[in-house]
Amino acid sequence: MRRTAIFKRTTALLLAAFLAACQTAQGPSSTSEAPSVAAAQVQSASLAPAAFAPVTAVERGYSALVLNAATGEELYAVDADAPRFPASLTKMMSLYLLFEAVESGRYAMSSPLEVSAKAASQPPAKIGLKAGSTITVEQAARALSVKSANDVAIVVAENLAGSEAVYARQMTARARALGLSRTRFVNATGLPDPAQVTTARDMAKLGLALKQRFPQYGSFYRAKSFSYNGRTFKATNNLIGKVPGVDGLKTGHIRMAGYNLVATATRGGKRLIVVVMGGESEKARDREVTRLIEAYS
Template sequence: MVYRAGLRLVFAGIAAGALYSASASAETIDVNAREAILVDMNTNTVLFEKNADEHMPTSSMSKMITIYEVFKRLKAGKLSMDDKLPVSEKAWRMQGSKMFVELGNSIRVEDLIRGVLIQSGNDATVVLAEGIAGSEDAFADLLNKDAAELGMKNSHFMNASGWPDPDHYSTARDLSILAMALIRQFPEYFHFFSEPEYTYHGIRQRNRNPLLFEGIGADGMKTGHTEIAGYGLTATVQRDGRRLMMVMNGLLSERARAEEPAKLIEWGFREFKIINPFKPGAPVGTAKVWMGKQDEVPLVAAQDVALTVRRGSLDDIAAKIVLQEPVPAPITAGQPMGTLVISAKDMPDHEIPVVAGTDVEKLGAIGRMFFSLKQMVQGLI
């Protein structure tokens, strides 16, 4: 049978002591965006979402997946910062935001990356796409492959820049997945997202991310705007080792793109905190043993347990162990036993593997005989 056990004093003692926090009531919030999501990257916890799985035109926020493909090739040694890529007439004629590449010139990959991430150049994006895949259509196939591998289930890309196309779309959730992958997989290249300005061809342009200049700890990621999409921003802020990731789209003005994301991020830092109720190897409970030299085996957490919870909501945290019980001996320390499920108010359940804390030997022949007899007697009583 499946055994579901409360953690009793093990969890309660931690919550009452080291995890104490003020009991202020948590605020709710709404934002003037059509789509939005806020994620605590440390624990992969969604703190806020609004139409987060709705298909939406992503405009220049799509350039993040173009840069993902570029960074992937740089890391694999298939491309270098000093490689020069030629500027085609298609790239040179691109409209909208531009790096102002010169027709027939060849441009270093490092300059093109800055042209994409700082200047949001549609022209620079096409130069990268054609230089890597031969054509923008072929490059879009690579982007869709990347999206599938990342688990971006509701995205489809028709071009490298986010140029409007009815079959080019993503979601707030998918863009947050992409942005977090960029940070985790390519930390050595992440600095490009936070550079405040770039000058190319004698033209100096400022990074379009408004949060970079607000002194709130923002260090990336990418803006977007088209008439149909509205104003969008994917942004990340890090404070004291904690990082929040936010995506908004469908905002009505540049001012709203600066104010609404800052409001949501401040709310996330203010209203939530990270707790660590269990460390690896910490006892979380016990399980009954079948035909073992001990009647019970201690259970320990298999990994560090970090949770994002509402401030002041520790009284609403509950925990249980789910496993098949009794567990037949012999048992080896570290053997997977079941799952620790921690629930907090208004938050998704958090599941952590639990393992045996010690070895338990199997009873010998005589011991097993007495064990069976004991079970028979207890069954008759």
């Protein structure tokens, strides 16, 4: 009996020491939307696939890139390879995988996608989907392109892959196949997560790949509005219809990223793709993208 008591006390002491060590390693919890750079480094390192370049620091900051969309020639760059948070630029990859599923015959544009409770509960931007309802593939693609709807992004993820986590891994795998060597997706929406990382250059590559492989959906990106269930939603890309030649592509914003925009434009037969990340405001971002289009077209 005495041996048993000693063994139990020893086991309890060892367990307590182990739990204390784990708590120390994890550090204090935080409810802040924007984690510290150190936290982002640790989490990014723990989730980084071996084939990706290591991410040493991720922070909100200005990045920009202008490419000749026809030749890939770099016309302008500022910190184009610096790690940044993509925010809703993420949804370009959701669109890419959705269009691939249509191309393969797995879905038609008229196919219904089921809405889960998780999808319906997503924060704005959203179009107000109800759990148990359906939305067609075409409606989903237009909602992602125009409104950048988070509820729709989850619908697409769950229907195509079974869960958002599996879909995020598929998104990252496709990023690798497309040569986006500094991009990692861990969710389908672009909502805050320190492990969701990209660069201006990778987002330019993704924008080009999306438009070049699926040109038949170009009208989705340049639409000024989208209507669903009796409501009309205005495009998040303010430059469409205001800056001559702009015909897409995708906006993004969360507090930890700043204001992002991938824009495509054609002027005098010259096609450009312009990426600005980390804008201080929506207006400042739009002014900078406009300035770059004017300067390099």
